[in-house]
Amino acid sequence: MLIVLGRRLANVIPTLLAVVALVFLLFSVLPGSFISGMNEDGRSAMDPAVMERMRKEMGLDDPLLERFAKYVVNIAVGDLGTSFRTREPVTKMLSGRIWPSLKLVMAAMTFAILVGVTLGFLAALKPGGLLDTAAMVGAISGLSLSQFWFGLMLMYLFALKLQWLPSFGYGDGGLRNLILPAIALGVGPMALLARTTRAAVLDVLNADFVRTARSKGMSERRVVEWHVLRNALVLVITIVGLQFGSLMGQAVVVEKLFAWPGVGSLMVDSVFQRDMPTVQGCILMIVLFFLAINTLVDIAYVVIDPRIRYR
Amino acid sequence: MTTPLLRVDNLRIALASDGITYNAVENVSFEIGRGEAFGLVGESGCGKSITALAVMGLLRRPLSLGGGRIVLDGQEIQDAPAAEMRRLRGKRIAMIFQEPMTALNPLSPVGKQIAEMFVLHQGANWNEAMDRAEEALRQVRVPSPERRIRDYPHQLSGGMRQRVMIAIALACGPDLLVADEPTTALDVTVQAEIIDLIAELCAAKGTAVLMISHDLGLVANMCKRVAVMYAGRIVESQVADAIFATPSHPYTQGLIDSLPRLGERARRGRQRLTEIAGVVPSIQAYPAGCRFNPRCPAVTDICRTNVPEATSLPADGLVRCHHHG
Numbered sequence: 001m002l003i004v005l006g007r008r009l010a011n012v013i014p015t016l017l018a019v020v021a022l023v024f025l026l027f028s029v030l031p032g033s034f035i036s037g038m039n040e041d042g043r044s045a046m047d048p049a050v051m052e053r054m055r056k057e058m059g060l061d062d063p064l065l066e067r068f069a070k071y072v073v074n075i076a077v078g079d080l081g082t083s084f085r086t087r088e089p090v091t092k093m094l095s096g097r098i099w100p101s102l103k104l105v106m107a108a109m110t111f112a113i114l115v116g117v118t119l120g121f122l123a124a125l126k127p128g129g130l131l132d133t134a135a136m137v138g139a140i141s142g143l144s145l146s147q148f149w150f151g152l153m154l155m156y157l158f159a160l161k162l163q164w165l166p167s168f169g170y171g172d173g174g175l176r177n178l179i180l181p182a183i184a185l186g187v188g189p190m191a192l193l194a195r196t197t198r199a200a201v202l203d204v205l206n207a208d209f210v211r212t213a214r215s216k217g218m219s220e221r222r223v224v225e226w227h228v229l230r231n232a233l234v235l236v237i238t239i240v241g242l243q244f245g246s247l248m249g250q251a252v253v254v255e256k257l258f259a260w261p262g263v264g265s266l267m268v269d270s271v272f273q274r275d276m277p278t279v280q281g282c283i284l285m286i287v288l289f290f291l292a293i294n295t296l297v298d299i300a301y302v303v304i305d306p307r308i309r310y311r
Numbered sequence: 312m313t314t315p316l317l318r319v320d321n322l323r324i325a326l327a328s329d330g331i332t333y334n335a336v337e338n339v340s341f342e343i344g345r346g347e348a349f350g351l352v353g354e355s356g357c358g359k360s361i362t363a364l365a366v367m368g369l370l371r372r373p374l375s376l377g378g379g380r381i382v383l384d385g386q387e388i389q390d391a392p393a394a395e396m397r398r399l400r401g402k403r404i405a406m407i408f409q410e411p412m413t414a415l416n417p418l419s420p421v422g423k424q425i426a427e428m429f430v431l432h433q434g435a436n437w438n439e440a441m442d443r444a445e446e447a448l449r450q451v452r453v454p455s456p457e458r459r460i461r462d463y464p465h466q467l468s469g470g471m472r473q474r475v476m477i478a479i480a481l482a483c484g485p486d487l488l489v490a491d492e493p494t495t496a497l498d499v500t501v502q503a504e505i506i507d508l509i510a511e512l513c514a515a516k517g518t519a520v521l522m523i524s525h526d527l528g529l530v531a532n533m534c535k536r537v538a539v540m541y542a543g544r545i546v547e548s549q550v551a552d553a554i555f556a557t558p559s560h561p562y563t564q565g566l567i568d569s570l571p572r573l574g575e576r577a578r579r580g581r582q583r584l585t586e587i588a589g590v591v592p593s594i595q596a597y598p599a600g601c602r603f604n605p606r607c608p609a610v611t612d613i614c615r616t617n618v619p620e621a622t623s624l625p626a627d628g629l630v631r632c633h634h635h636g
Contacts, residue, residue, distance in 0.1 A: 217401030
């Protein structure tokens with residue numbers, strides 16, 4: 001187990017370096033900068049001398065490589081730089097945003113797993129049945145929905161018409177504010193999980209060892225409990241991992257829509273203002289989250305499937 | 312004569328495909344006495360494996376029992392309710408499958424997969440069942456069973472896995488063991504060991520065996536009586552020795568001629584093995600009359616129109632051929 005963890009962590013560092021380099025370079029070729037952005041709204045024609053001083057202060061005139069090296073070294077000691085906009089350390093800005101984002105992603109994934117896996121599982125036990133048909137129609141609709149539209153519909157129905165839940169905002173951080181954005185974010189993975197689980201269970205139900213189990217005189221229920229579940233889980237967990245990891249990135253839209261104070265909405269705001277250090281910090285967080293989930297999935301494989309051994 | 316342990320009477324297995332129902336197996340009848348080894352031989356796709364599944368009550372869509380009777384120890388089981396069949400399966404009739412690689416659950420230790428039998432049929436608790444699983448592994452001569460019970464299937468060789476399958480099948484001392492090509496997927500050297508093991512354990516416990524194989528030689532060695540199937544029908548059934556001495560159906564004759572014989576080359580020089588011309592017809596295209604007629608060297612007009620009736624042979628044997636006798 002420790003070896004798995006160690007190996008995974010060793011893989012994380014080069015991945016992170018690549019991501020940092022890519023993001024840094026992409027932003028350095030983007031036209032416009034924080035300072036010209038401040039100027040371009042036209043109302044505050046800025047004194048060129050002031051602009052010059054600010055550029056110097058922010059280190060924007062230094063050679064690219066030098067800035068990059070400085071940035072990487074700073075990251076290594078846990079310093080993500082200072083936001084151009086608020087003049088606060090990026091780490092401090094992020095720290096308040098991570099927990100709401102995590103909460104949203106976890107809630108969305110819990111919803112997706114509970115509903116999706118259960119639906120897919122029940123559908124597979126009676127393929128072609130009413131529940132199967134209904135669940136698969138639902139799953140295809142869920143996959144084709146746009147989060148943006150679906151979120152608006154949720155707001156319209158549950159907040160505006162029924163007035164059951166608040167339409168946006170973080171509130172006191174309780175469950176009431178979490179429900180709608182979590183469903184809006186979780187409906188895609190839920191639909192995908194329903195389909196994957198159904199396919200996985202059907203696949204396992206046709207396996208030779210299930211026939212062996214039946215030949216032992218086992219009830220269908222025991223066959224499923226003792227032999228089908230774990231085997232189907234191996235297939236499902238891959239999808240759970242992939243979806244979970246990318247959910248933080250997908251959360252950008254939903255966070256913005258529901259005015260959720262997470263990493264995603266911070267990133268969108270910062271992009272519009274060319275607040276490079278903050279954007280880079282946000283992307284770094286999302287990537288870190290993805291890698292962390294991947295590592296967890298790899299560990300889950302080892303726990304569930306004895307055939308998998310990392311050497 | 313006492314009642315046989317298993318009597319299969321006029322068995323028909325239906326295959327539903329695109330709204331049309333075909334008879335994958337028809338008119339199949341045989342009897343197996345207590346402790347007797349009975350062989351069912353035929354090429355791939357002739358219906359021998361699904362006959363075995365029918366006996367186990369394990370036919371699944373698109374296959375289903377189309378008719379006939381399956382009588383176990385005087386009790387008709389072809390229409391038995393599912394719960395009743397579950398009590399029989401594993402306890403009184405058990406089965407070994409062809410593919411030891413996939414027939415065991417990859418995520419479960421083999422000991423546990425054996426122990427399940429004791430938990431299911433004898434109400435044992437898991438601890439006690441695991442002890443008995445270890446004993447069962449010892450009986451099928453798996454070395455150091457105390458360690459092997461914790462192994463997963465992928466850690467064992469094909470032969471060892473098939474031994475585990477045998478341990479599972481024989482765990483509850485069934486009256487009948489159905490062995491569906493138990494050695495086909497194994498190395499030749501391991502094949503003989505597995506066959507000997509099955510023969511020995513079943514003889515010791517008085518378990519009858521329904522041995523299914525495409526290998527006439529292997530079946531004839533182990534079984535007292537042999538039935539040969541072709542395209543869903545039994546074409547000949549005889550005592551094992553007699554089937555080599557006096558094969559009565561042209562298909563059986565062809566099978567025997569196609570076997571390599573030890574010493575033949577030294578005596579008659581290097582020769583091609585005789586083969587049966589043509590291929591087994593697919594189920595959708597079974598010919599009218601005798602189904603072997605397109606490949607039969609002795610075919611005449613009547614073979615193409617009329618299904619041959621069974622003709623009796625000595626010692627409870629039978630043959631279905633217009634040209635016999």
